[in-house]
Amino acid sequence: MSTTPTLPKVRASELVGRGWLNTGGRELKLADLRGKIVVLDFWTFCCLNCLHVLDELRELEEAHRDVLVIVGVHSPKFAHEADPEALAAAVERYDVRHPVLDDPELVTWDAYTARAWPTLVVVDPQGYVVAQMAGEGHASAVAALVRELVAEHEAKGTLHRGDGPYVAPTPEPTTVRFPAAAVELPGGNLLVADAGHHGLAELAPDGETLVRRIGSGERGLVDGGPAPDGTHAARFSEPNGLCLVPDALRDRLGYDVLVADTVNHTLRGVHLESGEVYTVAGTGRQYMVGGHENVEVPGEQPRAHVSDEELAATTVRLSSPWDVAWSEPLSAFVVAMAGNHTLWVFDPVASDGDGSLRLLAGTMNEGLEDGPGAAAWFAQPSRLAPTLDTDRRPDGGFWLADAETSALRRVTPAGAADVDVSTAVGQGLYDFGHRDGTAAEALLQHPLGVATLPDGSAVVADTYNGALRRYDPRSGEVTTLATGLAEPSDVLVQEGEGRVHLLAVESAAHRLTRVALPADLVGRVLDGGAHRVAREATEIAGGTVRLEVPFTPAPGQKLDDRFGPSTELRISATPPELLLDGAGDGTDLVRDLRIDPAVAEGVLHVTAKAASCDLPPQDAVLGPDGEPEDFFPACHLAQQDWGVPVTVTADGAATLTLPLRG
Numbered sequence: 001m002s003t004t005p006t007l008p009k010v011r012a013s014e015l016v017g018r019g020w021l022n023t024g025g026r027e028l029k030l031a032d033l034r035g036k037i038v039v040l041d042f043w044t045f046c047c048l049n050c051l052h053v054l055d056e057l058r059e060l061e062e063a064h065r066d067v068l069v070i071v072g073v074h075s076p077k078f079a080h081e082a083d084p085e086a087l088a089a090a091v092e093r094y095d096v097r098h099p100v101l102d103d104p105e106l107v108t109w110d111a112y113t114a115r116a117w118p119t120l121v122v123v124d125p126q127g128y129v130v131a132q133m134a135g136e137g138h139a140s141a142v143a144a145l146v147r148e149l150v151a152e153h154e155a156k157g158t159l160h161r162g163d164g165p166y167v168a169p170t171p172e173p174t175t176v177r178f179p180a181a182a183v184e185l186p187g188g189n190l191l192v193a194d195a196g197h198h199g200l201a202e203l204a205p206d207g208e209t210l211v212r213r214i215g216s217g218e219r220g221l222v223d224g225g226p227a228p229d230g231t232h233a234a235r236f237s238e239p240n241g242l243c244l245v246p247d248a249l250r251d252r253l254g255y256d257v258l259v260a261d262t263v264n265h266t267l268r269g270v271h272l273e274s275g276e277v278y279t280v281a282g283t284g285r286q287y288m289v290g291g292h293e294n295v296e297v298p299g300e301q302p303r304a305h306v307s308d309e310e311l312a313a314t315t316v317r318l319s320s321p322w323d324v325a326w327s328e329p330l331s332a333f334v335v336a337m338a339g340n341h342t343l344w345v346f347d348p349v350a351s352d353g354d355g356s357l358r359l360l361a362g363t364m365n366e367g368l369e370d371g372p373g374a375a376a377w378f379a380q381p382s383r384l385a386p387t388l389d390t391d392r393r394p395d396g397g398f399w400l401a402d403a404e405t406s407a408l409r410r411v412t413p414a415g416a417a418d419v420d421v422s423t424a425v426g427q428g429l430y431d432f433g434h435r436d437g438t439a440a441e442a443l444l445q446h447p448l449g450v451a452t453l454p455d456g457s458a459v460v461a462d463t464y465n466g467a468l469r470r471y472d473p474r475s476g477e478v479t480t481l482a483t484g485l486a487e488p489s490d491v492l493v494q495e496g497e498g499r500v501h502l503l504a505v506e507s508a509a510h511r512l513t514r515v516a517l518p519a520d521l522v523g524r525v526l527d528g529g530a531h532r533v534a535r536e537a538t539e540i541a542g543g544t545v546r547l548e549v550p551f552t553p554a555p556g557q558k559l560d561d562r563f564g565p566s567t568e569l570r571i572s573a574t575p576p577e578l579l580l581d582g583a584g585d586g587t588d589l590v591r592d593l594r595i596d597p598a599v600a601e602g603v604l605h606v607t608a609k610a611a612s613c614d615l616p617p618q619d620a621v622l623g624p625d626g627e628p629e630d631f632f633p634a635c636h637l638a639q640q641d642w643g644v645p646v647t648v649t650a651d652g653a654a655t656l657t658l659p660l661r662g
Contacts, residue, residue, distance in 0.1 A: 009130065012038070012123040013111035015071065017103040018084065021091050024167035028071075028099060030127060035160030036069045037149050038123040039142060042114045044077045045090035046404065046446050046464070048320055048338050048380050049136055049640075050118040052286065054094055055263060056139040060146065061098060067150055069164045072100040075109035077117065078432060078446050080464035086487070089508045091169075093178045093196060095219075098166050110536070115658055116642045125153045125160070133661040135608075135640025137288055141554030141661060148555050174510040175210050176201050180240045181323070181383070181449075181490040182505050182512060183257070185272070190492075190512070191257060192505070195238045200259070200270065207503065207512035214275055221264045221284045225276035234277035237263035241323030241383070243333060245269075245348075253348055254278070258333060260321040267313075267321060267335070267346060280355055281313035281346055282321075288637040289319075289340050289364045289609070313346060313355035325384035329396035329413045336381040336400065340364045343373070343381060343400075343411065343419075361411065361419050365570075365607065366641050368405040368428045372414065376421035379404035379429060383449045383490060387412075388456035399424075399458045401450040406432035406443065408450065408460055408471055424458070424471055425478055428574075429643055430603070434465040434480075442478035444469065449490040449505070453517075459502060461488040468502060468515060482515045537645040539652035542597025547571070547582070547604075549589040551638070551660040553612040560613035560635055570607040578602035578646075589660070597648055606642040608660045611635055 014030055030038075041057070043050035061070050072091075076082045081090075082104040091100050103109055112121055112132075120138060122131040122145055131145060153159035171177070177196025185191050185202070189211060194201040199215025215234045216222075224233030241260035250256050255269030255278060266282030283296050294317050319339030324346070327334050332347040335357075342362030350356035361373030362381075369377035380403040387397040387410065397419075400409040407426020414420045425439050433443035447469075449461025457472045459481065468482040468491060481502070486509035494501045494514075502515040549569060553559055559566040565587035573579040582593035589608060613635050642658050 009128050012121075012127050012129050013108070015040075015073070015101050016107045016111070017073070017101040018105075019102050021088060021100040021102065022096065022167060022169065023099045023165050026165065026167075028101075028165055030123075032165065033069050033071075033123075034127060035125050035158065036164065037064075037067055037125060037146055037153075037159075039068065039070045040073050040108075040112065040121040040123065041070055042073045042075055042109060042112070042117065042119040042121070044075060044081055044117050045087065045094065046078055046081060047117045051094060051263075052136050052320070052339065053118045053120070053138075054096065056136065057142070058097075060139060060143050064146055064150075065164060065166075066161045067159060068146055069166075070098040072096055072098060073103050073108050074100055075103045075106050075114065075117070078464050080445060080466075086508070089178075089487070092171055093507075097168070098164075106536075115538075115644060116640055122149075124149055125158045131661065132659045133638070134642070134659060135638060137636060137638040138554075138661060140557070140636045141612075141638070144555040144557070175203075175208065176512075177510055178507050179489070179505050179510065179512065180238075180507060181242050182492055182503065183242045183244055184492060184494065185244075190503075191242060192512070193239045193242050193259065195240060195262075195507075196510070198236045198238065199232075199234075200236070200239065200242075203512070207514070212275070214270060214277065219263075221261075221266065221279070223268075223277050223279055225271075225274055232275065236261050236268065236277075239268070241321070241325075241336070243324040243326060246326055249348065252353075255280070258324050258346075258348075260324050260335070262320050262322060262338075265318040265320060265339070267318070267324065267333075279314065280348065281357060282316070282318040283314065285317045287317040287319040287337075287340060289639055310347075310350065310356045310358045312351050313348075313357050316357050318344075318357075322381065323383045325386070325398060327396060327398075328394065330417070334360065334384060334398065334411075336384055337362075338380045338382055338403070341366050341378040341380065343378070361421060365605075366404065366429070366643075367605065368402070368407060368423060368426060370409075370422050371420070373411075373419040373421060378402055378409070378421075379407075381409075382447070383461070384411075385450045385452045385458065387458075388452060390456075392454065392456055399450045399452065401447045401460060402426065403446050403448055403463075405429055406445055406447065408444065408447065408458060424473065425460075430645070432464075434462070434467065436469075436478050436480055439471065439476045439478060442471075449488060451491045451493045451502075453493055454495065454500060459491055459493065461491045461504065463487050463489055463507075468504060481517065485509075485513065537601065537647045538656065539649045540595060540646050540656060541650070541652040541654050542595050542648050544654065545593045545595050546655045547591050547593055547606070548655065548657045549606070549608045549660050550657065551589055551608070551610040554636070554661075556615055557612040557636060558615055560611040566611045568607075568609040570605075572605045574603045574605065575599065578604070578648075595648055599648060601645070601647045604642070604644040604646055604656075606644065606658060607640070608642075608658070609637065609639045610660055611637050 180193040202211040220235030222235040322338035323336040367377040389395040435443040445464035489507040490505040492503040580594040
């Protein structure tokens with residue numbers, strides 16, 4: 001691998017924004033944090049990769065609160081995320097336990113030249129930037145750097161121990177907290193994925209009266225059921241999607257509901273009568289794209305996943321499963337794997353009844369690409385709903401809410417084991433809004449939910465527009481059914497007495513709300529405008545542009561080439577004509593691109609990965625082969641996808657630097 005430049009050591013820029021959260025109303029300045037190690041976490045609450053980083057840093061944050069201050073710098077992608085009330089709700093929803101700077105104009109984002117969500121910047125106790133990292137998988141690197149900085153600055157007398165500026169908010173009690181999804185149970189009760197309470201809530205048909213809770217209410221991954229004292233042993237972590245198990249399978253499987261336990265990276269089975277909870281898929285560890293160790297078999301060394309393998313369900317790492325839905329043609333559940341932009345198949349009776357998993361669709365690249373499942377691109381696939389044929393019967397396909405592309409996709413069976421993917425509504429990662437009309441001109445904003453109406457049309461929980469929208473596949477028209485909802489994340493279609501009602505899961509309002517459909521199912525036609533992500537485009541020159549992705553292994557680690565090349569770089573462009581040369585895959589983190597000066601603007605899509613492993617201890621005993629004995633180095637994978645908007649100008653930059661870890 002060619003060497004890449006290290007980042008220069010510079011003074012950290014001031015933290016400038018609209019205001020602060022989690023500080024008790026106090027405005028913070030960098031000078032207030034002098035003497036502490038500061039980690040700036042540039043995030044936006046729509047971004048699942050950002051939420052992964054929040055989870056990666058929790059243990060480090062708790063272990064070093066006397067010397068370490070994490071500051072979340074919220075730099076929004078979507079218009080809704082710039083709403084201060086929406087940000088306050090997100091900080092509570094995701095249990096953020098550090099100060100958060102509201103940066104709606106991207107002032108601090110630009111000052112630190114961030115180019116990707118998420119980005120971490122480490123500032124030493126004297127106010128100097130010592131590292132910048134993009135993407136996921138940096139927890140071990142940050143931990144090692146914190147240990148080094150503590151030792152260095154304690155020796156210099158520049159480290160100040162003591163409490164940080166975090167002030168915990170006091171949430172108002174509610175029956176459900178940030179509900180994510182709901183299903184109707186036999187008998188009419190409702191089962192709700194109560195994400196904010198890390199459990200499930202069974203409600204009466206009125207959608208308000210609590211019948212029981214399933215789960216202890218504490219974040220964690222624990223199986224079990226209710227105890228005689230009324231407590232519940234099971235633990236979840238922000239459960240999301242719910243799916244009823246087909247009647248014919250319930251006795252055989254021993255559970256009635258399948259749950260996408262999103263932050264635990266698992267699927268859980270729930271037996272309704274007993275309240276018992278079981279882990280049926282996943283290991284509890286996240287699947288890192290490109291990772292060397294994604295399959296864990298007891299008694300064996302962890303190994304890499306092969307995409308066309310059928311894997312024992314409890315041995316493969318998942319990545320933020322968001323929803324599950326039964327597929328009759330596949331005789332299995334389809335899993336929307338939001339964390340790595342894919343769809344998977346969970347067969348609960350394969351492998352002698354232990355269940356299996358296999359990849360169904362998606363390349364693990366983030367974007368909007370249609371075609372055969374193996375070539376399709378998704379972007380945080382979120383909710384699934386069955387499609388209907390012309391006789392209004394399930395045809396084996398699915399509607400899919402594809403959140404980050406603000407799109408409604410259609411997944412259609414193609415043979416016994418494959419699917420085709422098409423886009424009904426949506427234009428890509430950077431275009432969104434609230435606009436009705438033909439599918440080609442209609443716009444959504446980060447939809448998380450979708451359901452199927454009796455006439456075969458799709459009703460979309462258009463989350464960041466606070467709306468329910470309808471797409472009619474026969475006319476190709478999009479209309480608005482309801483507005484003014486608080487981040488609807490799911491919607492149920494309920495039929496009875498000749499009427500159809502919608503039950504919206506209003507996540508940010510902590511409630512379920514019934515919405516009557518218009519008699520003619522048309523709704524109001526709205527045009528709330530179109531938006532593009534507000535990030536400034538990077539000016540680059542036509543001709544040769546050198547792309548550099550600096551990566552430095554963490555202290556105590558080295559590049560890991562045990563299983564092949566330790567680094568990978570993938571580059572493409574929208575439009576493809578922007579790149580005359582330089583597209584494709586390689587292992588070098590430096591590449592010369594040839595930019596067409598006749599293409600005025602576009603987006604460079606860059607994916608970088610780097611694997612490192614622990615160095616042996618200095619006193620390790622070497623074996624006959626010269627390798628340390630009884631030493632099994634852990635693998636650490638860093639990865640990031642950048643979508644860099646660019647404009648091509650005569651005096652644009654001839655070098656583009658995207659630090660993976662510098």
